[in-house]
Amino acid sequence: xxxxxxxxxxxxxxxxxxxxxxxxxxxxxxxxxxxxxxxxxxxxxxxxxxxxxxxxxxxxxxxxxxxxxxxxxxxxxxxxxxxxxxxxxxxxxxxxxxxxxxxxxxxxxxxxxxxxxxxxxxxxxxxxxxxxxxxxxxxxxxxxxxxxxxxxxxxxxxxxxxxxxxxxxxxxxxxxxxxxxxxxxxxxxxxxxxxxxxxxxxxxxxxxx
Amino acid sequence: xxxxxxxxxxxxxxxxxxxxxxxxxxxxxxxxxxxxxxxxxxxxxxxxxxxxxxxxxxxxxxxxxxxxxxxxxxxxxxxxxxxxxxxxxxxxxxxxxxxxxxxxxxxxxxxxxxxxxxxxxxxxxxxxxxxxxxxxxxxxxxxxxxxxxxxxxxxxxxxxxxxxxxxxxxxxxxxxxxxxxxxxxxxxxxxxxxxxxxxxxxxxxxxxxxxxxxxxxxxxxxxxxxxxxxxxxxxxxxxxxxxxxxxxxxxxxxxxxxxxxxxxxxxxxxxxxxxxxxxxxxxxxxxxxxxxxxxxxxxxxxxxxxxxxxxxxxxxxxxxxxxxxxxxxxxx
Ligand SMILES: Cc1cc2nc3c(=O)[nH]c(=O)nc-3n(C[C@H](O)[C@H](O)[C@H](O)COP(=O)(O)OP(=O)(O)OC[C@H]3O[C@@H](n4cnc5c(N)ncnc54)[C@H](O)[C@@H]3O)c2cc1C
Ligand code: FES
Ligand code: FES
Numbered sequence: 001x002x003x004x005x006x007x008x009x010x011x012x013x014x015x016x017x018x019x020x021x022x023x024x025x026x027x028x029x030x031x032x033x034x035x036x037x038x039x040x041x042x043x044x045x046x047x048x049x050x051x052x053x054x055x056x057x058x059x060x061x062x063x064x065x066x067x068x069x070x071x072x073x074x075x076x077x078x079x080x081x082x083x084x085x086x087x088x089x090x091x092x093x094x095x096x097x098x099x100x101x102x103x104x105x106x107x108x109x110x111x112x113x114x115x116x117x118x119x120x121x122x123x124x125x126x127x128x129x130x131x132x133x134x135x136x137x138x139x140x141x142x143x144x145x146x147x148x149x150x151x152x153x154x155x156x157x158x159x160x161x162x163x164x165x166x167x168x169x170x171x172x173x174x175x176x177x178x179x180x181x182x183x184x185x186x187x188x189x190x191x192x193x194x195x196x197x198x199x200x201x202x203x204x205x206x207x208x209x
Numbered sequence: 210x211x212x213x214x215x216x217x218x219x220x221x222x223x224x225x226x227x228x229x230x231x232x233x234x235x236x237x238x239x240x241x242x243x244x245x246x247x248x249x250x251x252x253x254x255x256x257x258x259x260x261x262x263x264x265x266x267x268x269x270x271x272x273x274x275x276x277x278x279x280x281x282x283x284x285x286x287x288x289x290x291x292x293x294x295x296x297x298x299x300x301x302x303x304x305x306x307x308x309x310x311x312x313x314x315x316x317x318x319x320x321x322x323x324x325x326x327x328x329x330x331x332x333x334x335x336x337x338x339x340x341x342x343x344x345x346x347x348x349x350x351x352x353x354x355x356x357x358x359x360x361x362x363x364x365x366x367x368x369x370x371x372x373x374x375x376x377x378x379x380x381x382x383x384x385x386x387x388x389x390x391x392x393x394x395x396x397x398x399x400x401x402x403x404x405x406x407x408x409x410x411x412x413x414x415x416x417x418x419x420x421x422x423x424x425x426x427x428x429x430x431x432x433x434x435x436x437x438x439x440x441x442x443x444x445x446x447x448x449x450x451x452x453x454x455x456x457x458x459x460x461x462x463x464x465x466x467x468x469x470x471x472x473x474x475x476x477x478x479x480x481x482x483x484x485x486x487x488x489x490x491x492x493x494x495x496x497x498x499x500x501x502x503x504x505x506x507x508x509x510x511x512x513x514x515x516x517x518x519x520x521x522x523x524x525x526x527x528x529x530x531x532x533x534x535x536x537x538x539x540x541x
Contacts, residue, residue, distance in 0.1 A: 072215040108313045183449035184308020
């Protein structure tokens with residue numbers, strides 16, 4: 001079963017209101033979707049599937065268990081954005097070269113554009129939507145605002161997800177180290193110096209990330 | 210992207226049989242190279258055999274060597290205690306590659322078998338003997354700034370390929386005389402790292418001396434004395450997150466300011482990691498000095514040949530060798 005009926009026209013990014021409404025509605029639909037009769041466990045995926053078939057997978061996204069029916073060709077990025085309406089994760093290059101699509105898989109930062117969704121069976125995905133605690137922003141989100149860590153904001157979700165990992169991995173002890181370990185996230189607006197300041201601020205402030 | 214069948218076997222035998230029985234089946238590990246190529250339609254497998262269900266992640270010390278499982282992630286290898294203690298050069302090379310995100314996805318096996326980054330290989334509009342044998346080489350008369358200067362085919366170059374192998378990790382593995390442990394329908398075998406990747410010759414579509422069904426199980430790095438004086442120097446267009454224009458893996462064993470043993474390998478200059486045996490020999494027994502290093506670097510160059518846009522490498526390579534050796538020897 002598809003999460004969304006195909007052929008739903010997706011309003012363009014310039015129609016913010018429409019888009020929000022659409023997202024709410026889509027998420028509601030997604031939430032109500034029945035679980036298909038049988039879900040494949042990892043081992044059962046050994047059974048070859050017809051190329052035209054959809055595959056059923058179960059994974060956790062931002063703490064919510066999801067059972068989904070997907071095209072094996074779908075990347076995790078497209079699953080999040082197109083099928084689940086989680087458009088916080090951005091598509092910049094779609095080829096691993098910009099970092100805009102960075103999400104956490106089982107707690108590790110990865111590129112969702114170079115991951116097939118079908119390979120994520122049983123995994124825990126965290127996207128930028130899962131970073132804040134309700135309306136309480138994550139310390140890095142606060143710091144990005146405080147230090148002006150963005151202009152257009154397109155790279156920001158990826159920067160944030162990467163920044164969390166950069167600190168968790170223990171690679172945020174100096175400006176130089178942050179620059180090196182954040183190099184996988186490009187910013188067309190050149191907000192780099194302020195991004196580095198924001199990360200260093202959170203790191204030295206000692207807030208848990 | 211063309212549709213494909215997806216399977217995730219949990220037994221080695223099933224994975225190998227799945228690939229052996231279908232000429233268009235492929236293993237997939239981290240997917241960071243294969244998915245890229247599939248999106249561009251350069252590789253279109255009918256069947257993807259996800260090997261992540263196989264137990265190939267272990268990093269373990271054996272008698273005489275360190276074994277790193279094919280599914281160990283680049284990030285895991287780069288920070289593993291056994292790697293840092295025994296072969297810090299490997300960690301340096303891995304950390305110089307890609308980005309934090311990609312290193313969390315890329316596996317040892319996938320890194321070794323990643324395809325070239327030659328732009329003509331990635332763009333189906335252009336001829337490319339590596340992508341489609343017999344069509345010609347787009348880089349030969351095109352923009353060849355990042356291309357090879359060593360190991361070029363002596364036959365008709367239009368039948369060959371001047372692309373370079375892009376891996377940093379492999380340059381260090383080559384310097385450290387690693388072995389690749391593989392298994393296929395005909396059983397297990399070990400391949401010396403120097404014999405693993407191929408020069409282009411007249412079949413540049415083949416990167417490695419590996420049967421299609423053969424699966425990499427692990428790389429094994431023999432115990433070595435190169436734990437202290439090592440350096441991986443990577444020169445690229447920007448400071449990070451870029452492939453090497455030229456890279457040098459240098460390892461020295463020093464005693465009383467003399468060189469007891471040396472290893473040198475280059476990246477970004479040939480169809481495979483380029484080991485400098487002659488230069489290594491010339492270093493042994495010599496005092497640690499810039500002159501020693503310069504002499505060795507010169508020995509690397511006679512077989513080099515440049516194209517229209519990569520002549521800068523003829524100067525960059527010896528300079529980079531000297532610099533890498535100086536850093537390895539902590540000579541400033
Ligand atoms: C933007 C970008 C920048 C990068 N920069 C660098 C860099 O600076 N330096 C560098 O070295 N690399 C760099 N890389 C390349 C990266 O290191 C490789 O993509 C990665 O190592 C491939 O590993 P993987 O596990 O994702 O392989 P996959 O994409 O899963 O597989 C690659 C190939 O190997 C085969 N394969 C995988 N595992 C096995 C196995 N065990 N046995 C047999 N066959 C197998 C697959 O069939 C496939 O043909 C970069 C990549 C990107 C996208
Ligand atoms: S969209 Fe994934 S790295 Fe650019
Ligand atoms: S803020 Fe515009 S791309 Fe980074």
